[in-house]
Amino acid sequence: MSLASISFKELRLDRVSRAFGSFTALNQIELVIGKGEFVALLGPSGCGKSTALNCIAGLLGTTGGGIYIDDKRIDQLKPEDRGFGMVFQNYALFPHMTVLQNVGFGLKMRGLPRAEIETRAQAALALVRLQGQADKLPGQLSGGQQQRVAIARAIVIEPPLVLMDEPLSNLDAKLRLEMRAEIRRIHNQLGATTIYVTHDQDEALSLADRIVVLRDGSIRQVGTPHELYESPLYLDVAEFMGFRNKVVGKVVRVANGVATISTEGRELTGRAMDALKPGDEAVLAARGDDVVEGASGGNAIQAVVETIEYRGREHVGTARTDTGMELVFHGPRNVELGSRISLEIDALRALVFAKAGAA
Amino acid sequence: MTVQAIHTRQREDVAPDRPSLRQRLANQGIDGVTLLILPAFLFVLGVFVYPFLYGLVLSFNPIEGDAFANYRQFFSDPYLYNTIGATLWLAVPVTLISGVLAVPIALRVRLLQRQRLLTTLLVLPITLGTVLVAEGLLNYLGAQGWFNRTLITIGLIDSPLRLTNNYWGVFVSLIITVFPFTFLLTLSYISGIDPALERAAATHGANSWQRFRYVMLPLLIPGLVVAACLTFVQAFSVFPSAVLLGAPSGPTRVISIAAAQAAFEEYNASKASAIAMIMAAVQLVVVAGLLGVRSMFYRGSTAGGKG
Numbered sequence: 001m002s003l004a005s006i007s008f009k010e011l012r013l014d015r016v017s018r019a020f021g022s023f024t025a026l027n028q029i030e031l032v033i034g035k036g037e038f039v040a041l042l043g044p045s046g047c048g049k050s051t052a053l054n055c056i057a058g059l060l061g062t063t064g065g066g067i068y069i070d071d072k073r074i075d076q077l078k079p080e081d082r083g084f085g086m087v088f089q090n091y092a093l094f095p096h097m098t099v100l101q102n103v104g105f106g107l108k109m110r111g112l113p114r115a116e117i118e119t120r121a122q123a124a125l126a127l128v129r130l131q132g133q134a135d136k137l138p139g140q141l142s143g144g145q146q147q148r149v150a151i152a153r154a155i156v157i158e159p160p161l162v163l164m165d166e167p168l169s170n171l172d173a174k175l176r177l178e179m180r181a182e183i184r185r186i187h188n189q190l191g192a193t194t195i196y197v198t199h200d201q202d203e204a205l206s207l208a209d210r211i212v213v214l215r216d217g218s219i220r221q222v223g224t225p226h227e228l229y230e231s232p233l234y235l236d237v238a239e240f241m242g243f244r245n246k247v248v249g250k251v252v253r254v255a256n257g258v259a260t261i262s263t264e265g266r267e268l269t270g271r272a273m274d275a276l277k278p279g280d281e282a283v284l285a286a287r288g289d290d291v292v293e294g295a296s297g298g299n300a301i302q303a304v305v306e307t308i309e310y311r312g313r314e315h316v317g318t319a320r321t322d323t324g325m326e327l328v329f330h331g332p333r334n335v336e337l338g339s340r341i342s343l344e345i346d347a348l349r350a351l352v353f354a355k356a357g358a359a
Numbered sequence: 360m361t362v363q364a365i366h367t368r369q370r371e372d373v374a375p376d377r378p379s380l381r382q383r384l385a386n387q388g389i390d391g392v393t394l395l396i397l398p399a400f401l402f403v404l405g406v407f408v409y410p411f412l413y414g415l416v417l418s419f420n421p422i423e424g425d426a427f428a429n430y431r432q433f434f435s436d437p438y439l440y441n442t443i444g445a446t447l448w449l450a451v452p453v454t455l456i457s458g459v460l461a462v463p464i465a466l467r468v469r470l471l472q473r474q475r476l477l478t479t480l481l482v483l484p485i486t487l488g489t490v491l492v493a494e495g496l497l498n499y500l501g502a503q504g505w506f507n508r509t510l511i512t513i514g515l516i517d518s519p520l521r522l523t524n525n526y527w528g529v530f531v532s533l534i535i536t537v538f539p540f541t542f543l544l545t546l547s548y549i550s551g552i553d554p555a556l557e558r559a560a561a562t563h564g565a566n567s568w569q570r571f572r573y574v575m576l577p578l579l580i581p582g583l584v585v586a587a588c589l590t591f592v593q594a595f596s597v598f599p600s601a602v603l604l605g606a607p608s609g610p611t612r613v614i615s616i617a618a619a620q621a622a623f624e625e626y627n628a629s630k631a632s633a634i635a636m637i638m639a640a641v642q643l644v645v646v647a648g649l650l651g652v653r654s655m656f657y658r659g660s661t662a663g664g665k666g
Contacts, residue, residue, distance in 0.1 A: 059558050079561040080569075088663070092559035096577045096657035105573070106563035139659055157563065 008069050008160050010034050011056075011193065016075075017064030018051050018217075025051040027217040028065065035160075036191045040198055040208035044240070048217040049197045050165060056195065057163050058082050069160065080109070085154030085192075086163040090170060091146045093138035099125065099149050100134040106157035124156035125149075127186060144175045151183070155192060164196045168203065180206060201241055205229060213237050233273065235283055235353040243285035245327045247301065247345075248355065251280040259284075259352040264322050268299055270350030281355035288316065290346035293331030300344045303327055305335050319343065418633035429633030439634070442614040443641055449526070449601075449613065450594035453533045457541040457590050458583060465546040466575070478546075481539045489536050493603040496532050497523055528604035529611045533594050541590045548582030549575070553663040578661045584653040588646045595642055614638045 011033045018026040026048045033039050041049040054060035056067060058079035067075040074082055085106070093102050101108075104121035112120075125131055128148035138146055147167055154162050167183070168176045184207055187194055198204050204211045205225040213220045213228065221233050232238035235246075249263030259272035261282050270284045293315075303319035306326075316330045319341060329343050377383075384390065421428040433439045468474055484492055500506050500522040507519035522528055552575065560570045598615040605611030614634065622631035 057562050059562065078566075079558075080564050080566050082562075083564065084562060086559065086562040088555050088559055090553070090555055090663055092553065092555035092663035094556060094560070094574055095660050095662065105560070105565070108573075109560075109564035109566075109569055137657075137659070153559075153563065163562075 008035060010070065011161060012068040013052075013056070013065070014068065015065035016052070016055060016062050016067060018048075018055055018060065019063045025217050026055065026062075029219060031212060031219065031222070033193060033195065035193050038187050038194045038196065038207060038209045040196045040204035040211045041214060042198060042201060042204040042211050042240070043214035043220075044199055047214040049199075049214050051217075052214070053163050053165055053195060053197045056161070057084060057086055083157065083159055084161045084163055085157055085159035087147070087150045087154050087165065087167045089166045091138070091143075091150045093146055093149055093153070095138055098135050098137060099130065099141070102138065102149055103152045103156050105153060110157070120156055121152075124152040127155070127189070128152045128182070143171050144179060147171065147179060148182070151186065155186065155190060160193060162192045162194045164194065166197055166199070168198075169200075176203075183207060213240065231273070232351070235285060235356065238285045238351060238353070242287050243351065244288055245286045245291055245345075247284040247286075247321075247325055247327075249282060249284065251276045251278050251282050251352075253278055258347075261352060264301065266301055268301065268345055268350070269347045270345070270352040271348070273351050274354040276352065276354055282352050283355050284345070284350050284352050286345050286350040288328035288330060290349040291327055291329040292344050292346070293317075293319075293329050293335060293341050294333060295344040297344050299347045299350075300342045301327070302340060303329075303343055305337050305339050305341060308335060308337065310334070414632040414635055417629050418636050421629045421633075422627060429630045430637070432630070433633060433637060439617055442612055442617045443637070445610060446595055446597070446613040446615075446638075447641070449529060449533060449597060449611065450591055453530065453537060453594045454541075454587050454591040456534060457538045458545070458587055460538065461542040461545040461586070462549075462579070462583070465542060465549045466571075468546060469549050478543070481542055483539075484535050485539050489532070489599045490603070492535050493532050493600040496528060496535075496600075496604055500528060500531065523604055525606050526610045529597065529601050532600040532604050533597055536600070537590050537593050540593065541586050544586035544589065545579075545583065548579055548586070551582075552578050552661045556661075556663045559663065577657060580656045581653050581658045584649050588649050591645055591649075592642055595638070595645075614641075 013029050013031040016026060016029040017024065029048075029052060031039075041052055043049050051060060055062050055075070058075075058077060058081075062075050065075075066073050094105065097105070100118070100121050103124050104117040107117040107120060122131075122134065125134055128151055130145060130148050130152065133141065133145065133149075138149060141149065147170075150167070154164075164183075168179050171179060180203060183196075186192075187207075196204070196207060205228075208225060210222065211225055211228050212222050215236060221228065221237050223231075228237070228241055232241050232243070235243075239246075247261070247263055247268060249261035249268065252260045252262045252267060254260075254272055254276050257272050258269055259276050259282065260267050260269045261284055262268075263284075268284055270286070274282075276282055301321055303321045305317055305319045308315055308317035311330075314330045314332060315334055316328070317335070319327050319329060321327065327343060335341055378386075418429055419426040424431075468477055471477065498504050502519040502521075506522070507516075510516045511519065522531070556574050556578075557570050560574045565573065596615055597613055598619070601607060601611045601613045601616060605613075607616050615638065618631050618634040618638065621627050621634055
């Protein structure tokens with residue numbers, strides 16, 4: 001089973017739009033996906049990521065723009081003529097067919113000889129480690145196994161493109177981690193070009209070669225997991241990537257890409273992400289991991305502990321500053337609820353954005 | 360040591376006796392609420408089971424001859440036994456055609472926004488009742504009715520088609536009265552199939568016919584068979600339209616007419632009961648056959664996975 005035989009270089013979305021009445025679900029999406037790439041479409045619900053996937057699959061028509069594989073325009077084709085594989089959120093296995101028949105479905109529709117269907121379906125089942133389950137009905141399998149069948153069904157046809165629509169969201173937390181590794185392993189083995197829709201940043205970070213962050217039907221940022229994790233270009237992307245702490249203040253000075261803001265009578269520094277000048281309203285964003293209680297360095301802010309949780313190796317809690325900003329922090333020790341603590345913000349990892357509407 | 364002693368004593372005091380009767384019944388799913396089926400049970404007993412058994416016994420007590428005289432008479436008189444064929448000749452095509460019409464229409468209606476309007480229109484014939492439909496068709500399809508006059512006016516035919524007082528009149532009115540049942544049942548079965556299954560089939564290369572053939576139809580068959588059973592039983596007991604629109608002594612002399620004649624013209628309740636029993640037996644055979652076919656198909660959930 002090799003997908004290397006499919007000759008295409010790239011999938012290209014050219015200003016793809018989709019409107020439902022007056023509501024624009026997708027707004028002029030431009031994206032080029034190279035062969036063999038694993039791309040995650042990431043965003044909160046309603047951001048248009050599933051709409052984008054359904055447009056690519058052909059289950060939903062576009063209302064503007066075009067979708068191309070190399071130079072061949074495909075957005076006018078029916079879904080059955082596109083030859084993609086798709087994994088659905090609720091698996092969508094055919095309940096009346098055995099596992100083997102489910103996996104062989106796409107091959108049967110392509111009119112392949114029975115013996116070849118059987119051989120290839122068995123090989124796909126082996127790939128997802130479901131040998132020996134071939135004659136069961138989907139209803140007899142667990143959720144994780146059903147999702148493996150769905151993946152086998154999608155890849156057995158050796159599609160140029162595999163589409164995955166939140167395939168792990170119906171699984172419990174432990175199984176989700178397992179299947180995540182499984183999807184990565186299958187991708188490494190086959191090199192199938194994959195578009196993966198998710199609202200879970202951890203999934204996107206761990207699986208994807210490239211992440212596309214969508215918001216309100218538009219692309220906000222495209223980058224490698226590392227780029228998105230370290231340097232989100234916008235505050236909303238940063239929030240989505242785990243920058244839960246936001247400290248609002250006024251810019252004091254900017255030098256060498258480092259911005260210093262003043263808030264509650266203190267000065268805090270972080271990497272400047274926007275063009276800032278002294279006096280601007282700005283937001284300093286930091287992950288909970290980068291706000292530490294019990295450190296003695298500078299770049300700190302005072303707050304009163306509101307909650308604290310034991311997490312084994314550390315404690316994670318929330319605290320409120322004098323002006324009412326809530327901060328998530330972690331620290332090595334348990335602190336009393338209601339006690340006043342000093343929280344140090346990692347200046348190298350904190351990001352300073354212009355305050356929305358003020359820039 | 361002391362603690363252990365106390366434990367032992369307690370275990371002796373409170374013998375692990377069997378749970379109470381009430382508890383054991385509850386474990387079997389029987390509790391106070393179960394009593395609510397009593398009225399329905401009595402109703403079925405009094406209005407269905409008793410008359411049925413009464414009729415069965417009555418049919419073996421003919422006015423003259425031995426116990427099987429009525430049955431022997433029925434199966435030796437072509438005027439009587441031919442009614443089975445005549446009734447099947449109406450009921451089977453009507454069932455098949457309703458089913459064949461209902462599936463594609465339901466497949467389409469499932470996707471409509473204004474399902475309710477169409478459903479209401481289709482349910483109307485049920486509420487009108489068979490007699491009204493029959494009377495209406497008598498006028499509409501008659502020699503001077505709109506249907507024939509329209510065809511003559513546009514020049515398709517020269518003389519009126521004979522559509523009443525024969526097989527076709529009964530056929531048409533039966534279709535009108537049973538189709539809504541078939542359709543509504545089919546629609547509910549089709550709506551119960553996870554739409555993601557069709558999408559999955561499409562993305563994996565199935566065209567619309569293949570999607571129907573390999574995904575929708577196999578999942579629909581159990582439902583369609585039940586719909587066919589109900590439609591058939593309804594069509595098989597046709598009476599008013601066979602009398603009003605058909606040729607009650609000719610090709611549409613259905614089995615219920617034979618029973619009615621025995622009961623109200625010959626005043627032979629025993630013979631009428633025998634005919635009714637034969638009618639029930641034929642229906643039972645057909646329904647059992649259909650359910651047998653159904654058991655050969657997948658009958659489980661029509662969802663595509665955990666939802």
